[in-house]
Amino acid sequence: MPGSMMLPDLGAMPPLDGTRGDAAARWRQAGWPGPRVESWRFTKLDALTKMDLVPAANAAGEASETGVAEAASMGAHLIRFDNGLVDAACLAALPAGVTARDLADDEAAMSALADIAPQNHPVSDLSMAVMTSGLVLDVDGVVDTPLMLLFEGAGDDASTHPVVYVRLAAAARLQLAELHASTVALAAPLIGYDIGEGARLEQVKLQRESTTTTHLASTGVRLAEKASIAGFSLSVGGTLARLETHVTMAGEFADCQLSAIYMGRGSQHQDVTTYMDHAVPNCTSNQIIRGVLDDTARGVYQGKVHVAPDAQKTDGQQMARALLLSRKAEVDAKPELEIYADDVICAHGATVGELDATQLFYLTSRGIPEDIARAMLVEAFLVDTIEAIENETLAGLLRPVAESWLTAGGA
Amino acid sequence: MTALLEIRDLHASIGDKPILKGINLTINAGEVHAIMGPNGSGKSTMSYVLAGRDGYEVTGGDILMNGESMLEMEPDERSRAGMFLAFQYPVELPGVGGMSFLRAAVNARRKDAGEDEVDQLAFVKMVREKAKMLGVSDEMLKRAVNVGFSGGEKKRYEILQMALLEPTMAVLDETDSGLDVDALRIVSEGVNVLRDPARSMLVITHYQRLLNHIVPDFVHILADGRIRKSGGKELALEVEESGYAGIDDAA
Ligand SMILES: Nc1ncnc2c1ncn2[C@@H]1O[C@H](COP(=O)(O)OP(=O)(O)OP(=O)(O)O)[C@@H](O)[C@H]1O
Ligand SMILES: [Mg+2]
Numbered sequence: 013m014p015g016s017m018m019l020p021d022l023g024a025m026p027p028l029d030g031t032r033g034d035a036a037a038r039w040r041q042a043g044w045p046g047p048r049v050e051s052w053r054f055t056k057l058d059a060l061t062k063m064d065l066v067p068a069a070n071a072a073g074e075a076s077e078t079g080v081a082e083a084a085s086m087g088a089h090l091i092r093f094d095n096g097l098v099d100a101a102c103l104a105a106l107p108a109g110v111t112a113r114d115l116a117d118d119e120a121a122m123s124a125l126a127d128i129a130p131q132n133h134p135v136s137d138l139s140m141a142v143m144t145s146g147l148v149l150d151v152d153g154v155v156d157t158p159l160m161l162l163f164e165g166a167g168d169d170a171s172t173h174p175v176v177y178v179r180l181a182a183a184a185r186l187q188l189a190e191l192h193a194s195t196v197a198l199a200a201p202l203i204g205y206d207i208g209e210g211a212r213l214e215q216v217k218l219q220r221e222s223t224t225t226t227h228l229a230s231t232g233v234r235l236a237e238k239a240s241i242a243g244f245s246l247s248v249g250g251t252l253a254r255l256e257t258h259v260t261m262a263g264e265f266a267d268c269q270l271s272a273i274y275m276g277r278g279s280q281h282q283d284v285t286t287y288m289d290h291a292v293p294n295c296t297s298n299q300i301i302r303g304v305l306d307d308t309a310r311g312v313y314q315g316k317v318h319v320a321p322d323a324q325k326t327d328g329q330q331m332a333r334a335l336l337l338s339r340k341a342e343v344d345a346k347p348e349l350e351i352y353a354d355d356v357i358c359a360h361g362a363t364v365g366e367l368d369a370t371q372l373f374y375l376t377s378r379g380i381p382e383d384i385a386r387a388m389l390v391e392a393f394l395v396d397t398i399e400a401i402e403n404e405t406l407a408g409l410l411r412p413v414a415e416s417w418l419t420a421g422g423a
Numbered sequence: 424m425t426a427l428l429e430i431r432d433l434h435a436s437i438g439d440k441p442i443l444k445g446i447n448l449t450i451n452a453g454e455v456h457a458i459m460g461p462n463g464s465g466k467s468t469m470s471y472v473l474a475g476r477d478g479y480e481v482t483g484g485d486i487l488m489n490g491e492s493m494l495e496m497e498p499d500e501r502s503r504a505g506m507f508l509a510f511q512y513p514v515e516l517p518g519v520g521g522m523s524f525l526r527a528a529v530n531a532r533r534k535d536a537g538e539d540e541v542d543q544l545a546f547v548k549m550v551r552e553k554a555k556m557l558g559v560s561d562e563m564l565k566r567a568v569n570v571g572f573s574g575g576e577k578k579r580y581e582i583l584q585m586a587l588l589e590p591t592m593a594v595l596d597e598t599d600s601g602l603d604v605d606a607l608r609i610v611s612e613g614v615n616v617l618r619d620p621a622r623s624m625l626v627i628t629h630y631q632r633l634l635n636h637i638v639p640d641f642v643h644i645l646a647d648g649r650i651r652k653s654g655g656k657e658l659a660l661e662v663e664e665s666g667y668a669g670i671d672d673a674a
Binding site: 376 | 528
């Protein structure tokens with residue numbers, strides 16, 4: 013391990029055994045991804061690894077008004093994490109059908125989460141080991157009240173490692189929003205969605221960290237037979253953000269709709285990485301990814317669809333498009349299909365483009381100032397993805413953020 | 424009296440290729456001028472140069488609107504100053520809702536004039552009224568700009584925009600192409616309603632047919648980047664009968 017890399021101090025922690033012990037051992041062995049690790053080729057953590065990170069041990073303070081207001085406007089039950097520590101008061105009076113327990117006391121749940129989390133992933137392992145707070149949310153039946161997981165916190169050298177394992181029983185239904193809005197150095201949430209037979213999760217994630225925060229999220233999804241997820245991420249914050257999601261289609265006739273928009277300006281780095289594992293036959297997955305990059309921002313999309321040998325009748329689609337608003341913005345796109353079955357419908361694609369000069373001329377020739385015209389065309393580039401979110405309550409959280417991004421920097 | 428539009432010895436190139444080679448044209452307030460000319464003679468190029476499109480470089484001469492040079496103005500500024508171009512090939516804008524597009528255009532003008540933004544409901548009502556007159560359906564208004572419109576529908580939509588923006592100088596580039604006989608009449612009526620002593624029009628067309636409806640005060644023949652012949656409305660009839668042969672001799 014190069015001496016220049018600072019590692020969060022795990023030595024100070026009590027010895028771990030079981031699943032977390034294994035994760036800690038893997039982290040000690042591997043450390044931050046080195047320069048030759050393929051999956052981190054486009055996203056370098058150099059700045060982060062030079063920092064003297066300290067896993068947060070104390071709450072930072074009061075809840076921000078915006079997060080609370082956003083939860084209220086959605087009619088959501090708020091579960092707030094402050095510096096990666098769950099606010100226990102939020103676990104009282106949970107909506108009917110939702111129960112909470114401590115993940116640290118539940119080795120079986122921990123092990124199940126480790127199975128669905130991104131594998132061989134240093135940050136996922138680190139968060140599992142450090143786990144500033146661990147929460148299991150069990151969901152049974154149809155829960156009408158949406159849950160909002162709000163992640164806040166502050167601290168120039170603080171790292172946060174909240175771990176949440178959301179388990180939907182057979183036929184359960186849940187709407188859930190993740191809102192990440194901290195000013196810590198590293199926010200590294202590990203979240204697992206384990207979706208039981210015939211259950212459905214509608215989920216959105218809004219990544220709106222401060223522009224000094226590095227956001228490295230590991231998300232694992234497992235879909236049992238006939239289970240479905242409609243997930244959507246909007247990533248606008250952070251100095252560097254990577255949203256890495258691993259999905260396992262574990263039961264037949266499962267359906268996974270996963271879309272994401274990333275938007276970067278200044279020198280932001282936005283990474284969306286997905287791994288879709290079609291392990292069994294007859295499942296469908298569809299990923300729509302849109303990126304908008306201005307100034308010297310960089311975008312990364314890595315998406316792999318893996319179809320196991322007997323996963324016949326798989327329908328796996330992924331389509332990534334990026335729009336570069338400046339000559340100095342860059343994007344690396346790497347869509348991959350790894351198909352070992354023969355009777356499948358799979359398609360993928362990645363395109364990178366600029367705003368269309370003719371369209372821009374048409375708008376300005378109608379008297380619309382160029383900055384507004386550009387914002388209109390960027391919005392047009394994104395609109396079908398946001399409109400595809402069926403859950404209006406959840407979509408309502410994202411729409412104003414995308415709009416204010418467009419009007420803020422003069423796209 | 425200052426001319427509403429004065430084009431003085433205008434030379435323009437696309438890339439290194441000279442297309443306009445010395446155009447002189449004076450349009451006074453309230454006049455309707457028609458421009459005819461063979462394919463590739465530079466009619467659309469002239470319309471783009473007037474609107475200020477990027478990549479169309481003016482290499483000589485000047486364009487004056489109400490006595491002021493427009494050459495340094497951006498397309499949006501020219502538009503708000505009263506210039507309007509109905510495109511020969513209107514541009515599709517997938518994802519841009521028609522109503523928000525029209526409202527953005529109207530509001531940009533109003534903002535420039537120091538007026539408040541349009542009232543949403545009143546605006547929708549006004550657009551519907553004007554659209555109805557031009558045979559633009561409510562359903563079309565709800566779609567993305569020009570997306571899935573037929574050729575003729577796109578042309579009507581151009582005139583709808585003109586009706587909403589109320590320009591002082593309207594350039595209509597082959598607004599008649601793609602229109603069936605009834606649509607031609609409807610669109611022409613839409614244009615004629617907008618004829619006004621304070622508003623001038625430059626109508627580019629290949630066919631005398633349009634000029635039966637929108638009767639011009641003057642007709643000019645553009646060939647190889649220059650106006651080769653000018654006359655009254657009877658010149659269009661001449662072209663209709665004998666084509667452009669012999670035009671060069673007249674230059
Ligand atoms: N982007 C371009 N690059 C190079 N040459 C161009 C470009 N656009 C137009 N031209 C050329 O400029 C000339 C004039 O074209 P323009 O479109 O102005 O003709 P027009 O008179 O409008 O023809 P039409 O009657 O067919 O509409 C043509 O020779 C055309 O090929
Ligand atoms: Mg033309």
